[in-house]
Amino acid sequence: MSQAQLEIQAIALVTATACALPGAFLVLRRMALMADAISHSILLGIVLAFFVVGSVGSPLLIVGAALMGIVTVVLVETLANTKLVGKDAAIGLVFPALFSVAVILIARFADDVHLDVDAVLLGELAFAPFERFVVNGYDLGPRALWVMGTILALNLAGLALFYKELKVATFDAALAAALGFSPVLVHYGLMGAVSVTAVGAFDAVGSVLVVALMIAPPATAYLLTDRLSQMVGLSAAAGAVTAIGGFWLAHWLDASIAGSMATTAGFLFGLAFLFAPDRGVVALVRRRRRQRWEFAQEMLVVHLLHHEHGPDADQENRVAHLQEGLRWEGDFTEEVVGRARRRGLVSVADGLLVLTDAGRERARRSFAA
Amino acid sequence: MFELFTDYTLRTVAMGAGVLGIVSGVLGSFTVLRHQSLLGDAISHAALPGIVLAFLVTGSNAPLPLIVGAGVAGWVGTLLVRAIVRNTRIKNDGALGLVLSVFFGVGLMLLTYSQSRPDASQAGLDKFLFGQAAALLRNDVITIAALGGVAIVVVALFWKEFKLLSFDPEFGSVLGFRMGAIDVLLTTLVVVAIVIGLQTVGVVLMSAMVVAPGAAARQWTDRLGVMVCLSALFGALAGVTGALLSSTGAKLPTGPMVVLSASAIVILSLLFAPNRGLVWDKWRSRRTMISAGPQERAGRP
Numbered sequence: 001m002s003q004a005q006l007e008i009q010a011i012a013l014v015t016a017t018a019c020a021l022p023g024a025f026l027v028l029r030r031m032a033l034m035a036d037a038i039s040h041s042i043l044l045g046i047v048l049a050f051f052v053v054g055s056v057g058s059p060l061l062i063v064g065a066a067l068m069g070i071v072t073v074v075l076v077e078t079l080a081n082t083k084l085v086g087k088d089a090a091i092g093l094v095f096p097a098l099f100s101v102a103v104i105l106i107a108r109f110a111d112d113v114h115l116d117v118d119a120v121l122l123g124e125l126a127f128a129p130f131e132r133f134v135v136n137g138y139d140l141g142p143r144a145l146w147v148m149g150t151i152l153a154l155n156l157a158g159l160a161l162f163y164k165e166l167k168v169a170t171f172d173a174a175l176a177a178a179l180g181f182s183p184v185l186v187h188y189g190l191m192g193a194v195s196v197t198a199v200g201a202f203d204a205v206g207s208v209l210v211v212a213l214m215i216a217p218p219a220t221a222y223l224l225t226d227r228l229s230q231m232v233g234l235s236a237a238a239g240a241v242t243a244i245g246g247f248w249l250a251h252w253l254d255a256s257i258a259g260s261m262a263t264t265a266g267f268l269f270g271l272a273f274l275f276a277p278d279r280g281v282v283a284l285v286r287r288r289r290r291q292r293w294e295f296a297q298e299m300l301v302v303h304l305l306h307h308e309h310g311p312d313a314d315q316e317n318r319v320a321h322l323q324e325g326l327r328w329e330g331d332f333t334e335e336v337v338g339r340a341r342r343r344g345l346v347s348v349a350d351g352l353l354v355l356t357d358a359g360r361e362r363a364r365r366s367f368a369a
Numbered sequence: 370m371f372e373l374f375t376d377y378t379l380r381t382v383a384m385g386a387g388v389l390g391i392v393s394g395v396l397g398s399f400t401v402l403r404h405q406s407l408l409g410d411a412i413s414h415a416a417l418p419g420i421v422l423a424f425l426v427t428g429s430n431a432p433l434p435l436i437v438g439a440g441v442a443g444w445v446g447t448l449l450v451r452a453i454v455r456n457t458r459i460k461n462d463g464a465l466g467l468v469l470s471v472f473f474g475v476g477l478m479l480l481t482y483s484q485s486r487p488d489a490s491q492a493g494l495d496k497f498l499f500g501q502a503a504a505l506l507r508n509d510v511i512t513i514a515a516l517g518g519v520a521i522v523v524v525a526l527f528w529k530e531f532k533l534l535s536f537d538p539e540f541g542s543v544l545g546f547r548m549g550a551i552d553v554l555l556t557t558l559v560v561v562a563i564v565i566g567l568q569t570v571g572v573v574l575m576s577a578m579v580v581a582p583g584a585a586a587r588q589w590t591d592r593l594g595v596m597v598c599l600s601a602l603f604g605a606l607a608g609v610t611g612a613l614l615s616s617t618g619a620k621l622p623t624g625p626m627v628v629l630s631a632s633a634i635v636i637l638s639l640l641f642a643p644n645r646g647l648v649w650d651k652w653r654s655r656r657t658m659i660s661a662g663p664q665e666r667a668g669r670p
Contacts, residue, residue, distance in 0.1 A: 032466035033407055084639055089584045092406040096577030097632040100625035108620045212470035219463050256481035262474020281456055
């Protein structure tokens with residue numbers, strides 16, 4: 001592995017982890033699309049800051065862009081609070097308008113400078129190592145690594161300091177207000193973190209991948225656990241796998257790293273969607289099937305108990321009669337009786353079904369329930 | 370202004386943008402009413418892998434295969450959003466964001482992969498991202514009009530069903546309509562409206578075209594029929610105005626100008642629409658205060 005490859009992976013790793021932390025709360029708070037809106041509208045912030053500062057390299061551009069992220073959130077909420085349009089429509093109205101203004105400004109006034117809209121939307125991680133962070137002539141590594149490393153540290157610090165507040169405000173805003181810390185403040189703090197992270201990350205990986213990194217790893221983690229602390233950790237881990245896996249996928253295909261990382265993130269989510277232990281589709285289907293057999297066996301023992309010792313017991317409690325009595329198909333009946341026998345709920349003698357003690361107990365329990 | 374009647378290119382572009390505005394206005398009304406405004410955003414991003422695959426398979430830049438590819442990918446994207454929302458605890462917003470960004474990433478990966486092979490040529494990603502209204506040809510406009518026309522005819526045929534779906538789907542199922550199938554049909558039409566616009570205004574801005582006209586029209590009326598017609602009108606107005614404005618000066622890209630025209634219509638509607646408008650609202654509450662004033666004073670000891 002060359003040094004550039006190592007550096008790219010380090011940048012990808014740091015970026016993915018930094019994005020996953022605020023992303024987990026976005027997914028939980030049902031504000032995933034705010035990431036989409038912010039990641040587009042920061043372009044306007046960058047353009048406006050560029051007009052003020054006059055250079056592309058200035059760190060003030062990041063400040064301007066992050067402020068525009070907050071402005072986007074305020075605009076969306078103001079618009080939604082008029083109750084004239086839904087929250088979804090408010091998002092859909094605000095960010096394309098801001099983005100349009102940015103594209104027009106660039107096309108009209110900044111066409112000749114290096115402010116490339118493609119690069120903003122798509123990013124090119126492969127070029128990130130070329131921009132170095134140099135202090136007094138010493139090369140301290142890629143600039144993007146420092147920027148994203150700082151943002152990751154900020155996000156980690158924010159998470160550690162305000163974990164409890166974030167948790168309560170996310171799951172019970174009313175309780176948060178009652179406990180004396182404002183959910184609004186937590187909300188804007190989170191949105192600030194999303195904005196800063198998006199600004200730092202889009203420079204390296206493009207705004208669409210920012211959305212992928214903020215939403216896909218936390219969504220994957222959300223399917224795997226019920227605990228917030230585990231979800232945040234798993235989000236970061238899924239982000240890390242996305243970063244490294246995406247890099248090698250891109251290397252193998254000779255394709256865009258950003259695109260390959262998004263693809264890997266989607267693949268990880270697909271795995272969780274299908275195979276998550278409790279919530280995956282496969283587990284869901286198996287549980288439904290098991291419940292079907294459970295229910296059928298319960299019906300069987302209740303039916304047998306009902307007719308046990310009755311005058312028609314040796315007529316009703318026959319395997320052959322179940323098809324009529326419970327309206328079951330022949331194969332299905334065989335299977336249910338077989339399963340019930342194997343579990344020791346019933347025994348069969350000459351086609352007559354007899355409840356065992358365990359079977360009787362089971363039937364009584366379902367009556368009691 | 371007279372150039373509209375004389376300048377061939379301008380007339381083509383304005384017609385394309387106008388027709389597009391009508392189609393997205395009609396279908397956008399429903400997405401706004403159903404609180405699915407951002408579905409358009411997801412569909413337009415999700416279309417990219419379809420476009421790239423269609424380009425790789427056919428090897429040509431002809432619009433129709435690319436539109437079909439975009440449509441299929443966008444449609445698959447919406448089905449995945451539905452599957453995620455139904456089978457997991459991830460909500461609509463998370464599913465939309467996930468599908469949008471992952472599909473777009475897959476498309477980007479495929480595109481760069483195809484470009485890295487020696488025999489490939491550019492599929493025109495720029496065009497897809499930002500649209501290239503100025504490059505619209507007469508044939509493109511005909512394609513847009515034909516597909517959009519079919520979509521509008523289907524809306525007219527299923528008017529009652531779509532109305533039920535928008536306002537009371539439970540009641541619809543009770544009446545015996547298969548609301549799931551109707552939902553898929555309406556979503557398919559939204560996909561059509563979006564993919565025919567991608568070439569003209571691009572991914573980011575197409576999502577605005579299915580929100581803005583509908584959101585503006587909603588302010589003026591409480592009747593679905595009136596709203597859909599107004600929305601189509603606003604869409605057409607935004608399309609033509611945007612095209613004209615971008616032709617007046619150099620370096621005014623058409624897509625963003627169309628979106629800004631639509632945004633202006635939304636702002637005017639939010640402020641000045643009768644009954645719901647914010648200005649009237651302020652005015653009414655002031656009048657109430659003034660007229661309530663004397664009585665309150667009289668009531669005091």
